[in-house]
Amino acid sequence: MSTTMQAVPRPRGAAGTLVRAVLILLRARAIVVLVALLVLFSSLAPEFLTANNLSILTKHVAITALLAIGMTFVILTGGIDLSVGSIAGLGGMVAGYLLTQGISLGGTIVYPPVAIVIVIAICVCMFVGVLNGWLVAKAGVAPFIATLGTLYIARGAALLISNGKTFPGLGGEASRGNTGFPAFGQSFILHIPSPVWMMAVLFVIAWVVAIKTPFGRHIYAVGGNDRAARLAGIRVPAVKIATYVISAFTAALVGLIIASQLEAAHPATGETFELNAIAAVVLGGTSLMGGRGSVTGSLIGAFVIGILTDGLVMLGVSEFWQMVIKGLVIVLAVGMDQAQIRLQAKLLPYLQAGR
Amino acid sequence: MNETSLSNRDVVLEARAIVKRYPGIVALDGVTFRAYRNQVNVLIGENGAGKSTLMRILAGVEAAHEGELQLDGKTIRMQSPRDATALGISIVHQELATFANLNISENIFAGRELRQCRVFVDGPRQAVRSEEALRRLRMPMNVATESARLPLGCRQIVEIARTLDQGSRILILDEPTSALSTTETESLFDVIADLKRSGVTIIYISHRLHELLHLGDQFTVLRSGRVVGEASRAEVTRRWIVERMSGRADDDTINQERESAARPTALSVKNLSLRGAAGAEDSQAALHALSFSVREGEILGIYGLLGAGRTELLEALAGFRRMDEGEINVRGKSVRVQNVRSALSAGIALLPEDRQRDGLFQDLSIRENVIISGKRGMFLSRAGEIARVQKLASELRIAANDLELPVTTMSGGNQQKVLLARCLICSPKVLLLDEPTRGVDVGAKAEIYAILRRLAGKGMSIIFTSSEIEETRLLANRVLVLCQGRIAAELMRDEATDERLFAAASPTVAAGGGAVERMSSPECTA
Numbered sequence: 106m107s108t109t110m111q112a113v114p115r116p117r118g119a120a121g122t123l124v125r126a127v128l129i130l131l132r133a134r135a136i137v138v139l140v141a142l143l144v145l146f147s148s149l150a151p152e153f154l155t156a157n158n159l160s161i162l163t164k165h166v167a168i169t170a171l172l173a174i175g176m177t178f179v180i181l182t183g184g185i186d187l188s189v190g191s192i193a194g195l196g197g198m199v200a201g202y203l204l205t206q207g208i209s210l211g212g213t214i215v216y217p218p219v220a221i222v223i224v225i226a227i228c229v230c231m232f233v234g235v236l237n238g239w240l241v242a243k244a245g246v247a248p249f250i251a252t253l254g255t256l257y258i259a260r261g262a263a264l265l266i267s268n269g270k271t272f273p274g275l276g277g278e279a280s281r282g283n284t285g286f287p288a289f290g291q292s293f294i295l296h297i298p299s300p301v302w303m304m305a306v307l308f309v310i311a312w313v314v315a316i317k318t319p320f321g322r323h324i325y326a327v328g329g330n331d332r333a334a335r336l337a338g339i340r341v342p343a344v345k346i347a348t349y350v351i352s353a354f355t356a357a358l359v360g361l362i363i364a365s366q367l368e369a370a371h372p373a374t375g376e377t378f379e380l381n382a383i384a385a386v387v388l389g390g391t392s393l394m395g396g397r398g399s400v401t402g403s404l405i406g407a408f409v410i411g412i413l414t415d416g417l418v419m420l421g422v423s424e425f426w427q428m429v430i431k432g433l434v435i436v437l438a439v440g441m442d443q444a445q446i447r448l449q450a451k452l453l454p455y456l457q458a459g460r
Numbered sequence: 461m462n463e464t465s466l467s468n469r470d471v472v473l474e475a476r477a478i479v480k481r482y483p484g485i486v487a488l489d490g491v492t493f494r495a496y497r498n499q500v501n502v503l504i505g506e507n508g509a510g511k512s513t514l515m516r517i518l519a520g521v522e523a524a525h526e527g528e529l530q531l532d533g534k535t536i537r538m539q540s541p542r543d544a545t546a547l548g549i550s551i552v553h554q555e556l557a558t559f560a561n562l563n564i565s566e567n568i569f570a571g572r573e574l575r576q577c578r579v580f581v582d583g584p585r586q587a588v589r590s591e592e593a594l595r596r597l598r599m600p601m602n603v604a605t606e607s608a609r610l611p612l613g614c615r616q617i618v619e620i621a622r623t624l625d626q627g628s629r630i631l632i633l634d635e636p637t638s639a640l641s642t643t644e645t646e647s648l649f650d651v652i653a654d655l656k657r658s659g660v661t662i663i664y665i666s667h668r669l670h671e672l673l674h675l676g677d678q679f680t681v682l683r684s685g686r687v688v689g690e691a692s693r694a695e696v697t698r699r700w701i702v703e704r705m706s707g708r709a710d711d712d713t714i715n716q717e718r719e720s721a722a723r724p725t726a727l728s729v730k731n732l733s734l735r736g737a738a739g740a741e742d743s744q745a746a747l748h749a750l751s752f753s754v755r756e757g758e759i760l761g762i763y764g765l766l767g768a769g770r771t772e773l774l775e776a777l778a779g780f781r782r783m784d785e786g787e788i789n790v791r792g793k794s795v796r797v798q799n800v801r802s803a804l805s806a807g808i809a810l811l812p813e814d815r816q817r818d819g820l821f822q823d824l825s826i827r828e829n830v831i832i833s834g835k836r837g838m839f840l841s842r843a844g845e846i847a848r849v850q851k852l853a854s855e856l857r858i859a860a861n862d863l864e865l866p867v868t869t870m871s872g873g874n875q876q877k878v879l880l881a882r883c884l885i886c887s888p889k890v891l892l893l894d895e896p897t898r899g900v901d902v903g904a905k906a907e908i909y910a911i912l913r914r915l916a917g918k919g920m921s922i923i924f925t926s927s928e929i930e931e932t933r934l935l936a937n938r939v940l941v942l943c944q945g946r947i948a949a950e951l952m953r954d955e956a957t958d959e960r961l962f963a964a965a966s967p968t969v970a971a972g973g974g975a976v977e978r979m980s981s982p983e984c985t986a
Contacts, residue, residue: 329821337833338804396823
């Protein structure tokens with residue numbers, strides 16, 4: 106048969122295996138990069154792999170990872186949350202205000218205990234999450250725009266609380282009964298820093314929610330096909346709002362951790378954190394179009410970014426070059442995302458034929 | 461069968477032994493198709509037979525995996541629709557591809573704008589040439605009219621004018637009349653006759669037999685990706701086409717009439733109204749106070765032209781569109797359908813028309829696609845899900861060796877059964893199906909019919925829409941014909957002839973207020 110038109114060659118068994126191996130590598134690219142970075146930095150900087158350094162590193166990673174876990178849910182529905190950095194800043198400032206200024210109730214100033222402070226700060230942040238979700242799911246504002254708006258609103262609110270000043274001395278006073286806030290982000294349980302515990306616990310919960318609950322599957326469904334999800338009887342707006350609330354919750358934790366570690370609340374805390382979180386999610390293989398990705402990937406992505414940052418610092422690479430390198434890694438990751446999708450579409454028939 | 465009254469010399473375009481595969485399906489399996497010069501070459505086949513795929517290959521939109529194309533006896537290669545246009549082959553797609561936000565002449569020159577000083581768009585010259593092309597079609601229109609304000613028939617003419625201006629000598633029309641009223645169809649036929657006279661070769665795809673018999677010179681029948689018949693007009697009869705299209709000796713009406721008249725009413729709808737909305741993306745046909753009822757175990761067909769409101773009616777019943785007025789009773793109980801969930805819990809489930817857009821979750825597995833509507837509680841039980849889905853899969857004979865594969869690996873027919881399974885998992889009392897066999901191969905089609913009859917036999921009420929008269933007649937106990945959002949006729953199966961269905965579905969000139977309402981350019985009344 107004359108095949109003058111584009112005839113596609115059929116791969117043999119070996120080629121099929123190669124194809125599959127390439128696909129697996131592309132899909133697991135975050136792990137590949139992670140291992141490569143670990144090998145690179147530990148060979149270049151001998152002190153990199155020490156227990157002490159890894160502990161510090163993980164503590165740094167926890168911040169990005171927490172945000173990335175929340176961000177994953179949002180991105181899985183096809184949205185994006187640019188406001189997490191500002192929400193973190195707001196959460197810290199609310200806590201700082203309550204700890205240092207208290208609440209005036211009928212003339213007397215009441216200082217709520219630390220647990221209440223934390224709950225209030227988290228609630229305020231989650232309210233911003235509800236606002237994000239409402240704007241996106243009910244008002245029909247594009248997620249990018251809606252959360253860009255709340256990015257400014259939350260940052261402005263954080264600055265307004267203190268008129269732009271820092272709240273120092275969040276240690277609290279015994280006479281006010283509000284000591285103990287620094288323990289939130291500074292304490293160790295079984296020699297592991299508390300932020301790392303939060304990251305671990307939240308990761309496990311997020312993983313279970315994503316994989317094992319109807320809600321998790323609804324998130325994937327909404328991101329995969331919004332209209333079909335509606336027709337399948339899924340409460341699409343509710344699902345979307347929930348993801349923004351989750352994202353805001355993780356942002357609140359991050360804001361509180363940072364305030365607790367510094368024992369001070371600074372209104373500019375968390376600026377550009379959203380970019381790190383998005384980068385981690387994308388590095389972890391979650392598609393910005395929604396519907397495809399995993400929490401595990403985002404965790405790995407957060408580690409990649411954390412290791413990259415800390416490793417470059419240890420190697421004494423200049424801050425400016427650090428930014429260039431980080432940018433290159435992110436662009437490369439997204440490029441690979443696209444390449445994977447194209448390659449997969451191209452190779453799917455062969456994989457089926459090989460079955 | 462290959463004996464044709466025309467000799468090979470007259471073949472202008474030939475596709476030889478074309479093979480095209482999609483994931484999970486062979487769309488074209490060694491198809492050889494010839495288009496004869498200055499003839500209306502008709503390509504017939506049921507949904508999913510491969511007609512549109514073949515046309516996309518002829519128009520350079522897609523490349524075949526095997527086979528070759530010859531134009532005037534010379535082998536050609538096309539990488540894109542642009543190449544096809546350069547060779548004089550143009551296609552007017554089933555889904556009209558006009559830009560609603562641009563005016564007529566901008567549409568005609570979209571992507572190939574005439575320039576002034578190489579930089580600026582030469583609007584006046586485009587307008588003149590557009591007018592000229594439209595005049596050739598004997599359809600003068602005001603070329604400054606925005607395309608969104610044109611009725612569908614006129615948009616089609618605009619697309620044909622575009623191909624004319626490009627100097628096309630082979631024009632492919634993919635189901636051009638599926639959206640048109642009788643008058644619009646007739647004027648399109650005049651245009652086609654004119655084009656033929658002026659030396660254009662037409663390739664015409666449709667599954668409306670009466671218009672094919674009226675229009676066609678050369679006939680090719682496709683079934684399941686193969687050519688099963690080729691003949692010229694003199695040899696062709698209606699029976700010849702039907703036999704080849706369906707692969708059956710003739711309409712063996714397997715349907716044993718049930719005495720559904722005695723059964724209780726399952727669903728009654730009173731004064732259902734929906735305001736129309738025009739828009740490029742989400743236009744909505746209006747529905748005017750529809751009232752009807754369906755009995756338990758009855759299969760009700762809804763027939764109508766595109767834009768008659770079939771889809772809107774089903775989507776309103778399923779809670780996917782908010783109805784503006786109307787009462788719905790399910791088995792005697794009044795139901796407020798506010799959204800899909802309330803419809804589902806009232807026992808109304810919808811199988812949507814556009815599987816890809818409204819039905820499937822491409823990234824999820826077959827099992828997840830089925831179970832998505834039927835989950836309750838905190839945690840998923842994988843074992844329980846597998847059992848439920850497997851039971852349904854074997855009941856519906858879903859061909860999949862592994863329910864964990866992505867749903868995209870399945871053929872159209874099996875995907876449709878997956879969505880049917882999703883509806884059934886909610887155990888609906890009333891099942892709504894919008895074009896249940898669109899893009900489904902013949903085998904799966906017969907199976908879906910059998911499944912629907914079995915479900916009706918168990919007492920489920922079924923309402924389906926179809927743009928195929930054959931299908932409507934074959935499956936329905938009773939047919940409602942919609943025309944411009946009103947019930948134009950109600951026919952029992954034995955009364956529902958092709959002619960009566962089509963006549964009722966077409967807006968008459970006198971009552972054609974709706975059609976005129978929609979068009980604001982008075983020139984385009986044809």
